[in-house]
Structure formats: structure tokens, C-alpha cells
Amino acid sequence: MPKGYTHPKFIAPPAPKSGKDSTKVAIVGAGPVGLTVAIDLAQRGISVILLDDGDTTSHGSRLICMSKRTLEIFDRIGIGKLLEEKGVIWNKGRLFFQDDEIYNFDLLPEPGHAWPAFINIQQYYVEDFLVQKAETTPGIELRWKHAVVGLEVHDEGASLGIETPDGAYKLDASYVIACDGAHSTIRKALNLPFVGRAFDDRFLITDVFMKANFPSERWFWFEPPFHDGQSALLHKQPDGVWRIDLQIAANADPEEEIKEDKVRGRIERMLGSDIPFEIEWISLYSFRCRRLEKFRHNNIFFAGDSAHQVSPFGARGGNGGVQDADNLAWKLAKVIKGEAPDNLLDSYEAERIPAADENIKNSSRSTDFMTPKSAAVKDLRDAVLALARQEPFARRMVNSGRLSVPARYESSPLITCDASTFNRGLLPGSAAVDAPILIDGKEDWLLKQIGQNFTIMIWGPTPPNIPTDILVIQIGPENDPSGLIKERYNMRVGTTYLFRPDQHIAARTHQFNQEWLTAALARSAGRH
Amino acid sequence: MAQYPKEIRVSQPDDLFEALVDAHENLTDAESRQMNSRLILLLANLVGDLDQVLAAINKARSSITAEQK
Numbered sequence: 001m002p003k004g005y006t007h008p009k010f011i012a013p014p015a016p017k018s019g020k021d022s023t024k025v026a027i028v029g030a031g032p033v034g035l036t037v038a039i040d041l042a043q044r045g046i047s048v049i050l051l052d053d054g055d056t057t058s059h060g061s062r063l064i065c066m067s068k069r070t071l072e073i074f075d076r077i078g079i080g081k082l083l084e085e086k087g088v089i090w091n092k093g094r095l096f097f098q099d100d101e102i103y104n105f106d107l108l109p110e111p112g113h114a115w116p117a118f119i120n121i122q123q124y125y126v127e128d129f130l131v132q133k134a135e136t137t138p139g140i141e142l143r144w145k146h147a148v149v150g151l152e153v154h155d156e157g158a159s160l161g162i163e164t165p166d167g168a169y170k171l172d173a174s175y176v177i178a179c180d181g182a183h184s185t186i187r188k189a190l191n192l193p194f195v196g197r198a199f200d201d202r203f204l205i206t207d208v209f210m211k212a213n214f215p216s217e218r219w220f221w222f223e224p225p226f227h228d229g230q231s232a233l234l235h236k237q238p239d240g241v242w243r244i245d246l247q248i249a250a251n252a253d254p255e256e257e258i259k260e261d262k263v264r265g266r267i268e269r270m271l272g273s274d275i276p277f278e279i280e281w282i283s284l285y286s287f288r289c290r291r292l293e294k295f296r297h298n299n300i301f302f303a304g305d306s307a308h309q310v311s312p313f314g315a316r317g318g319n320g321g322v323q324d325a326d327n328l329a330w331k332l333a334k335v336i337k338g339e340a341p342d343n344l345l346d347s348y349e350a351e352r353i354p355a356a357d358e359n360i361k362n363s364s365r366s367t368d369f370m371t372p373k374s375a376a377v378k379d380l381r382d383a384v385l386a387l388a389r390q391e392p393f394a395r396r397m398v399n400s401g402r403l404s405v406p407a408r409y410e411s412s413p414l415i416t417c418d419a420s421t422f423n424r425g426l427l428p429g430s431a432a433v434d435a436p437i438l439i440d441g442k443e444d445w446l447l448k449q450i451g452q453n454f455t456i457m458i459w460g461p462t463p464p465n466i467p468t469d470i471l472v473i474q475i476g477p478e479n480d481p482s483g484l485i486k487e488r489y490n491m492r493v494g495t496t497y498l499f500r501p502d503q504h505i506a507a508r509t510h511q512f513n514q515e516w517l518t519a520a521l522a523r524s525a526g527r528h
Numbered sequence: 529m530a531q532y533p534k535e536i537r538v539s540q541p542d543d544l545f546e547a548l549v550d551a552h553e554n555l556t557d558a559e560s561r562q563m564n565s566r567l568i569l570l571l572a573n574l575v576g577d578l579d580q581v582l583a584a585i586n587k588a589r590s591s592i593t594a595e596q597k
Binding site for chain 1: 532534535536537538541542544545546548549552555557560561563564587591595
């Protein structure tokens with residue numbers, strides 16, 4: 001049990017007496033992805049029922065590393081401040097090979113962003129903050145201890161078989177979002193296979209409470225003397241909890257490896273005998289880098305680990321899942337409200353499958369670097385590490401995790417190609433990048449100005465005849481005193497960016513005109 | 529003699545590492561050693577200039593001998 005956190009016990013609502021219930025949207029799984037998509041939909045005016053088989057938050061730290069993009073999404077739905085207050089900011093990483101530090105890196109935070117590159121925080125805090133938000137957001141019904149046990153697909157959606165402590169019922173839903181993790185009941189019910197790779201190597205993942213003076217840095221060891229030639233990771237979390245990951249030989253006995261005494265011995269060898277610690281959580285992972293072939297099956301959508309799984313190095317699992325939620329919510333809301341055709345929903349997988357593939361590729365490569373599969377590859381890997389002591393090019397090749405960066409929806413059908421030549425700025429499909437902005441003379445952030453619907457940002461006067469449901473952000477020297485908006489977006493008079501409701505860039509031009517806007521808006525809403 | 533450059537010339541380090549890993553796939557240890565040796569000769573021929581190849585040889589060897597101390 002964690003020292004600084006008490007797991008809540010949420011109340012299970014009674015099952016409907018009639019044995020039947022219905023909803024427009026059912027979300028299965030109240031983890032970070034399910035809760036995010038529920039809040040995002042509800043804030044867009046769509047009522048949802050969120051079902052979970054448990055009645056508390058996550059055990060263990062699990063996702064821990066939250067990327068800037070995830071923090072921006074969480075800020076948009078309203079839990080940014082809570083994360084900022086609790087999380088541990090880190091920028092520096094150190095890499096060790098055998099006895100020595102071979103080099104260190106600094107993520108060098110760029111000035112002029114509301115959020116840092118990463119913060120570390122236990123998953124139970126993330127879920128706790130999301131539940132607090134969900135409980136106060138109108139339109140969300142949280143049904144704890146309502147376990148989905150069956151699924152029947154029909155023309156108008158699906159019927160979920162649900163078991164609760166006081167009886168079973170059927171829930172008819174027009175749309176189902178499966179956020180029920182790697183062992184997804186919905187996936188199993190549809191008998192959908194994963195495509196990808198499984199790795200033999202295992203990692204022991206632990207949360208350790210200790211009073212230690214290690215800095216808030218990411219330390220990664222290749223073949224340290226304390227751990228029999230395998231890899232190890234140390235990373236700081238809130239409440240004096242440290243995350244320690246230890247690679248375990250592929251042929252080790254899993255039952256034996258998760259025994260507390262065994263784990264304690266390994267950690268003592270790592271930390272030395274003079275640091276007292278308590279083990280809060282132990283988990284043994286074998287890695288899988290794989291995904292479903294499709295993320296949409298009629299009106300059933302898969303998001304997060306139910307759709308794709310990666311190894312943890314690179315922080316691409318949780319961050320990827322939150323971006324799935326961010327991508328799906330506005331599209332589903334528009335289709336349900338009749339503001340967009342059904343094929344807008346096809347763009348969910350058109351955008352998120354390439355993003356998942358990028359995450360799978362990077363996490364597979366990191367895992368291959370950490371766990372060489374042959375003597376020749378181990379020689380090659382060790383040569384990279386040895387040369388990295390001196391050679392800058394070799395440092396670039398050292399791979400202890402390529403950290404999550406926001407996906408760019410490059411080949412998406414929703415994205416309009418540049419109508420004019422940009423030498424710099426942000427490519428269409430990219431997530432908007434933050435910058436300081438003055439609002440009524442007060443310092444604020446650009447991302448906070450982007451609305452729930454489409455938003456245009458223009459340098460210069462607002463053109464006439466902008467549809468009334470489009471928010472306009474006018475930029476000029478008067479509200480961009482740092483010049484960072486001008487620089488980051490390559491703005492000049494007339495330059496216009498069209499932001500989608502998920503803050504991604506749908507289109508941009510140096511010469512605004514009405515036809516460009518009309519066409520870009522239609523394309524971005526799935527009318528193409 | 530030329531100095532081995534500090535400048536980074538490899539633009540896609542992860543693609544390079546993956547290509548090298550893939551090159552060893554399904555080879556015996558002896559075949560892998562031969563593959564490495566042939567690769568060295570082929571790369572040396574690509575570089576062409578003996579002085580530069582010597583800089584790389586010197587760098588590789590001195591990094592090994594430094595570890596012996």
C-alpha cells in the first residue's frame with residue numbers, strides 16, 4: 001500500500017431493476033483513457049455511461065511519465081492544475097554502462113510553454129484527479145463494479161451484458177468505446193487478434209518508498225555491476241516513491257522473481273545497504289509491441305491498451321492512449337450531434353493507427369537495444385555504449401527509450417495541404433504548440449484560447465463572414481510581446497491557421513480567403 | 529594523420545542500428561564475424577581516403593586499449 005495515498009472505495013450504483021438500460025455512448029474501463037474520453041465527450045454535451053469492474057484507482061505507479069502533450073490535453077479537460085501541484089518535473093537523464101556514467105542529457109526546456117516536457121506521477125493520482133473531475137461534470141454516469149461480461153453487436157450499436165454485485169442487466173449502446181486495457185473483454189468478445197511481436201525478456205517493475213537524496217533525474221544502467229549484466233532504471237515520483245525497473249533473464253521463474261525477499265535483495269544490491277526502503281508495489285512484465293488491425297469495428301472503438309501495446313521505455317503507452325481519447329472525443333461528439341457525417345469516425349483509426357505504429361516501432365527498437373537477441377547484436381550494442389563515452393554520434397545511437405512526442409497526422413484525410421509556401425512554422429496535422437499570449441493585458445497561454453469547436457488564428461484583422469461557430473484568435477504585436485507566436489507559426493499579415501477541436505492543425509495559409517476556409521473546414525469535418 | 533571528427537554525420541541513428549541488427553539475422557556467430565569484417569572493408573572502400581580510415585582504426589583501437597588500463 002502506498003504511503004502518501006489512500007485508495008478510495010467508490011460506491012457501486014444498483015443495477016437497473018428492469019434488467020435493461022440504454023445509452024448513446026458506453027465507455028468500458030475507467031482508467032486514464034476511459035475517464036479522459038468520458039470527460040471530453042461530456043464537456044462537448046454528450047452524455048456517457050462509464051463502466052468499470054473495479055471500485056478504486058490503479059494499484060502501482062504504472063504509467064508514471066506524462067508528456068507535454070498529455071499534460072496539455074489534461075489541462076484542456078480541467079485537471080492540469082492538480083497534476084502540476086502533485087507531479088515531479090524532470091529534465092535530466094543519465095546513462096550508465098557497467099561501472100561508469102557514459103553521458104547525460106538535458107531535455108532543455110524551451111521557454112514559452114505552459115507545460116514542461118515531462119512530469120512523473122503515479123497512475124493512481126492521475127485516475128483520482130480524473131474521477132474527481134468526472135464526478136463534477138454533468139452528463140457522466142460512473143458505474144463502478146459494473147463488469148462487462150458479454151457483447152452482442154447489432155445494426156444500431158451493441159448490447160453489453162453487465163454483472164453487478166446486485167444483479168445482471170443488459171445495456172444497449174449506440175456507440176461503445178473499449179478502454180478496458182490489454183486484456184480487453186470487448187476485444188475478446190469480438191475475437192480480434194493482435195498483430196506484432198512479443199518479447200521473451202521480462203522486467204520487474206517496482207515502486208519503492210525511501211528517503212534518498214537522488215535528484216529528480218532519469219537514471220538508466222546497461223549491465224551495472226549490481227544487476228548481473230541486465231538493465232535497470234531509477235526514476236523519481238511524488239511522495240518519496242521511486243520507480244525501479246529491473247530487467248530479468250528470459251528464463252527466470254516468474255513466481256520466484258516477484259517474491260518480496262527476492263526483489264528486496266535485488267534493490268539492496270542496487271541502492272547499497274545504507275538506504276532503508278519499503279516496497280509498495282511489484283509487477284512483472286513481459287513486453288508486447290502489437291496492435292489491433294483496426295481500431296473501429298462498426299460502432300465499437302478501441303482506445304489505449306485495448307488497441308495497442310508497447311514496452312514501457314519511452315512512455316508511449318499511457319501517453320498514446322490519452323491521445324487516442326483526445327482524437328476520438330470531438331469526432332464522436334460531432335457525429336452524434338449531426339454536425340458531421342459518420343465517416344469522420346473512420347479518421348480515428350486513419351490518424352491513430354499510424355501514431356500507434358510509430359510508438360510500436362520506437363518501443364520495439366528500445367527493447368531490442370536493451371535486450372540483444374544474439375552474441376553479434378550484443379557485441380554491436382556494447383560497442384555503441386563503449387564508444388558513447390567519447391563519441392557524440394554513438395550517444396545518438398544509445399537507446400534507453402525514445403521519449404513520447406505528439407503524433408503528427410501527416411497522411412490524414414482531414415488535413416489540408418499547404419495552400420501557400422511556408423518556410424517554417426508548424427506542419428498541418430501537428431498538435432498546436434503553446435506560446436505566451438496577452439489576453440486583456442494579462443499573461444496567458446495560446447493553447448487555452450483554442451475553443452471546443454474549430455478555431456482560426458490570424459495575424460491581422462479578422463476577415464468578414466467567418467461562420468459564427470468558429471472562434472477567431474487575432475494575433476499581432478500587441479498580444480504577442482515575446483514574438484514566440486509569430487516565430488513558432490511563421491506568421492505574417494494574413495497568415496491563418498485552422499485548429500481542430502483537439503488542437504491539431506487542420507490547415508494553414510499565408511493568404512486567407514473564404515474558399516480556403518470553407519474547403520478546409522469541410523475536409524476537417526469528414527466531408528471530403 | 530587526420531583526426532576522427534566529433535561532428536555527427538549519421539542523421540537517423542535508430543534506423544542505422546536497426547539495419548545493423550537486421551544484417552545479423554539468422555547468421556551463425558562465425559558468419560556474423562565475417563559479415564562484420566566484410567562490412568568494415570566495404571565501408572573503408574566507401575570512405576576511400578586512407579588517412580580518414582586510419583583515423584577511425586586508431587579511434588577504435590585506442591578505445592579498446594584505454595579500457596585495458
